[in-house]
Amino acid sequence: MNQQPNNPLHGVTLADLLERLVERYGWDELGNRIQIRCFTHDPSLKSSLKFLRKTPWARAKVERLYLRSICYENRNVASRSASGEGDGEQEGEG
Template sequence: MSEQPNNPLHGITLKTIVTELEQHYGWDGLADRVDVRCFRYDPSVKSALKFLRRTPWAREKIEALYLALLNNPYGKD
């Protein structure tokens, strides 16, 4: 396995990212930040993972939101 010292997401699974964002923002908060159906209607980690794995633009937004949360865990955004 190659080292990725400049990748802050290296070793963090998408499931971990979605779970931590949901715990911090809630599903409604996630839906306000990334407007996708899997966060608005009958949300679950499973449905979010399925959608995000197939949709690169949404995954990029979720990863950026997670990085923002890591950099400012107590701020609003």
């Protein structure tokens, strides 16, 4: 059995991970946070995936940023839930 219930990267493809990071940060900020050429010079999903699949140290940096960003998102969701924000009651405001 290859189940990894405590691994937040389990089941997340590199393409999905990179797409989420680009959506969250954009290529410019991603290049600022992880200074690798495939993010800073004419970036594209295809070229970045090709590089990251061949370069373990770069992939590790991207995975760490992804893990930090999802931990940050989870903390924000938890704090909003605890404070009563984000529970769908905002639709009637205005």
